Amino acid sequence: MSSSKAFNPYDMAQAQFDNVAEILNLDDATRQILRNPLREFHFSIPVKMDDGTTKIFKGFRVQHNDARGPNKGGIRFHPQETIDTVRALAMWMTWKCAVVNIPLGGGKGGVICDPHHLSMKEQEQICRGWIRQMARNVGPLQDVPAPDVMTNAQHMLWMLDEFEVIHGAKYPGFITGKPVGMGGSLGRAEATGYGVIFTVREALKNMNIRPQDTTAAVQGFGNVAQFAIELYQQLGGKVVCVSSWDQNDKCSYTFKKLSGVNLQELLKITDKFGGVDKAEAKKLGYEILDGGAWIEQDVDILIPAAMENQINQDNVNKITKRVKIIAEGANGPTTPEADKVIKEKGIFVIPDFLANAGGVTCSYFEQVQCNMNYYWEKDEVLGKLDVKMTAAFHAVSDLAKKRNLYMRDAAYVISISRVAQACKDRGWV
């Protein structure tokens, strides 16, 4: 879009950082080192195309900061990739790893290309070419790539293979996002949804409320929502309604049952994309309401786990007085305007950044397991996830209480301060 030409994600990421740096009162050198990436790689990847011609693709890797550990971040295949986007995303990865306190830094990479115009063979050549250029500067102890926009497990395996050929040994910990059995970790599917509820559980603990005395309304019925509901119900909580997108009617509906949603029976009438069969749900005694009805329910907890911008100016005032917690399972579900209202209402928000960090934590576990070439059972993965998420939550909420910060701000403050501290401890600044 024409207006987006003016929008620069790197400027935005830096501005966001500057705000927090101000709160932390960071010195100039620290600000400088954190405002910019430590290292950047720009390189060309020649590829022999299927039609016999040779095409040169432009590749990047930005290693924003590795003070706390090897860089971690995805590789994007995007036709309109810019170095500034990659820089911004690399910086966000640094903060994201720091907020859950895992010993990794932030990185991001990519190739300017549109896989829609490339055959699988050509994509494989791009992956292998990327590794040939970067082989000396990435690795399980330096920089760990992962799948991202338009890349998936297949690309990761090609890259891993090329890396291992060059280095003449097996390094499964070099890359994450691999399939189970090829170095992937169990528990990945559950990780994000469970992570959300671990933080909710801790928040309730802080408020001295027993989970079995609470009710929740969930927006969305995809992977994150389904596992969040599963764990929440195990804790004794009652989900009063879920909303899901109806592919036929091209709109979403809220499925409500005051006695509590039965996850198993709902899953039986749900398609692969999280769409619940309306007619069947009615038979099971669900009340079918408008898709926006989830937000106006008289519940203790709201879990938006669908898309961005779902809590906005128009509906933020429909939130009932009873709501005590909003746990952001989705990315950016709350618009800035609505965020202000929520802040004023004094509702406790678990920001997306923290609430859905279960995903990145599980990636870290994948790498850990790979490095020792020993793979945990699912229970062990989820148990360790609980420990990490719980600790991360308390660190943020304690800080928020202590400094009287809004949860969202506290999360940023804690992660940036951790990275800044690491830089100082290493004697860089």
Add this chain to the structure above:
Amino acid sequence: MLNENKPIDNLVFELQERAKELNCLYMIEDSLNRSEISLRQAFHTVINAIPPAWQFPNICKAKLVYGDIVYQTSDFEETKWSIKSEIIVQEKIVGHISVYYLEEVPFSSNVLGPFLKEEKKLLDTIADRLGHFILHQKLKTVFNEFKTVREQVGGSKKGEWRIVLDMIRKTDPNLFMSLMRKLLHLLCWKGVEEAEMLMKHTSLVHKDSGTETDEYYDDNRPTKVSKIMDYDQYVETILRLVDENLPDEIILARIQKWIQEDKSSTLVKVVDNQDTSLTEIADAIRRYYHIAPEKFELPPSTVKGLRVSLLRRFFTEHLDYISVAKEYVKLTDFYKLIDKMIFPAGSHGKLGGKSAGLFLAAHILQKEAEHNDILKDVKTPKTWYITSDGVLYFMQHNNLEEVLEQKYKDIDEVRIEYPHVVQLFKNSDFPSDILKGLSVALDDLGDGPLVVRSSSLLEDQMGATFSGKYKSLFLANQGSKQQKMAALMDAIAEVYASTFSPDPIEYRAERGLLDFHEEMGVMIQQVVGTKVGKYWFPAFAGVAFSNNEFRWSPRIKREDGLLRIVPGLGTRAVDRLSDDYPVLVSPGQPNLRVNVSPEELRRYSPKKIDVINLETNEFETIPITRVLQESGMEYPNAVQIFSVLDGTMLRQPMSWDLDDKEKEFIVTFDGLISKTNFLKRIDEILKTLQSKIKSPVDLEFAFDGKDLYLLQCRPQSFSGESNADPIPKDIAADKTLFSATKFISNGRVPDITHIVYVDPQKYTEISEITKLLNVGHAVGKLNKTLPKRAFILMGPGRWGSRGDIKLGVNVTYSDINNTAMLIEIARKKGNYVPDLSFGTHFFQDLVEAGIRYLPLYPDDEGNFFNDNFFNNSKNIFAELVHEYNYLEDTIKVIDVPASTGGKVLKILMNAELEKGIGIFSEPSSEVIPEREVKENTEHHSVDHWRWRMKMAEKIASELDAERFNVNGIYVFGSTKNAFSGPGSDIDLIVHIDKKKCNVKELSLWFEGWSLALSEMNYLRTGYKAQGLLDVHYVTDDDIKNKTSFAVKINAVTDAARKLKIKNSGSSD
């Protein structure tokens, strides 16, 4: 023979009788066709085959007399109950064949005693067939004799030809006379005087004896033919002269040639004569093949002539078609074809467009396969045909002729009456000869499912693609023969009725084809497939196009072609799907896929499959997962069709994976594309057919797990004016509306006076589904209002998208059919490339209607998009479409001349340069065809608004005001202002008591009305809508503050009108 209202039992009985008869005929035919069979053996077979075919086989005996020889069945006895048919060879009675009943049985007719009319006919047929057989045998004897003589005399000896002629004289006097005449002519040519004399005296040009010679040349009177007086002398004279004047070799060669020509002459005569019926042609072809002891080689010119004539009679008069087909279709092909044709006696019908296309394509591939292995083994399903005049015959039989006038009625009337026509047809009887044919066809086609396809004369011809306008129906073809017959007749009746359905009639009316004499041929085809569990379907099927008009990557060229491919029946590839996606592949670039990531593939892969359920006898659409779960291991070629999704990894499955209920399977066709030569085959087929037919083609195919079948082939239609336009350079920005550099097709769109622009940004900001839907409705309104072909539609994403409405304006073809051009503006969101409206019937409709299509990528570098023009020009939307004025921000209608000082918009496109540009310039001096403004709306509007007003009044009178706490109800918009169209809403304002009114309940009440009304409206007009009511609630506060729709109440202009409510005594 078949009475109206005859109970089905009776009908079945008759069919059984017919089947017996046919069985008898087959047996006879079968034995007579054996080359080595002797007369004696043949006669035995014949008489023994007869009794079982008669009504009372046990007491039935047959006798055959040929010359002095008598053959009869065992225990033969002559009685008084008999029928007899004579055996005739070369117009002479040589014997007879008779059937006797030993006992008295009930009489079924007055004339024939205990025998049926059909039985007499059958006996005649057998006798006729025997006649041919005897002649054939005689000829064979002649040739054998000839061979023996030849061997005896050892090579050519003088006078050898005399022996030949002697024998011919004995066996075939007509041929002999004809040979004599020809010899005489030859002699005259050679200048033999005596021959000329003979000619004058005895031949056709001879006058009555006794008149003066030479005078007749001056006479205008017709010359008279004299009979040859002394036949023997005449013959002897000729033979002598021949002997004297011509060398032996020449005589022999000539005689041989003439004999051969004679064999085909009847066929040529019959076929060339436009008046002969198909029955006669069929007989002539059959006879030709029976007579010819071995296949004579006809002179090439005769063969070509015959082919052309037959093509013309069976398929089409189209020269383009004939000129190609005559090179590929052999006479034997017709011989095979007539056995599969069902036609009324005296039929002059054809097989229709679909049959013609497939017939030709199959034969081209067959011939080309001789030197191109990759084209080998492309099959076509076994098919029976009912000729196109079958429908007329059917209608005559049932006195339905008045239905023919249907096409001249008002389209609304056609639509309302259509269900009635269908019922009428379905409750009608089929003429007996068609029934007989269908019965044979059913036996021949076996037990698998069938598809009854329309093959009309208009369909697939004249560049007007009727694709899908007429019906194709699937039959499970299970159960008893009676049940199968009943289902088949039902289906054919429905296909027949579809000739009179509103859509094709409207389509024809638009193209001025109403007066074309439309007839409907029918193809009854085996459904390609295999049984998987209780379902029947092909492993996969689809459509293929020579030209790829939807290129999802710049690396794909137009000529790389396009495949739409689905698992199961191809219906899902042919039709535009609302909730599912076929897999698209370009055979020239098989590795470049539309969907790349596992998420995309999961989202945009086929989820459902069309199958025939053999248990319920229904055509069904079911989730693919159900088939896999029930019988995954049986699914043919499953490893080539499916991929397994494992986390974010998509891989080709191992065959033992397929019954794993835990795994998620996605239809990708990865195996088929990467591990088989299927795409290569399709590519070669497309290229071969394109080069032979000399037009890009469009195919339907299916694969049953073993073989590839071709189901349909027709030219890929595209508009004629495909010349590249020169693109002017250095046009000022303010004179340019946009420029485009991607996916350009050739052509120009001149003299656009109005632009309808749906603002992509504003459109994506709409959050209510109804508002999004109303954008489509408003466009439909504009389509009816703006000057036809003088406006263009520009909007975001995918027009007509029935997937995610956010991706594009929701319209049907009828909402846009008057536009000159459809422009889809693709503003990229992340990585999403809009799925453009290609390859579906919608797109073909655009092409056929000459509506140009252009995708615009304003965000691409080098492309210009004149945002200023849209922002600064006056928007006349609200003036044109009052009821949607709240969409004014989203939809802009710009009067180009008014906004540019008299200029018009021209769009020039050049596919070779991949450039398109929209510029403002002076109107062209060309004479612009008269524009049809508001053609439809005018004469409809009267009853549309009246009906709506009546309904609105009815609703108000039924509304329980006390229960719902309603204070008043008002009507406004098009209904009140009397300009409703067939698709208009009824706009109501409901004044409610804010505190007491249960809006939810009230809405539900209105919703019921709304849906009921829209259904009624659909029946009236054919316009489908999601409810017809547009209800707006206002409160006292609203009225006081004049907010929302309350402004309409008591407004100075265009005020809403109050309606009378049930319980409230008061009105205005």
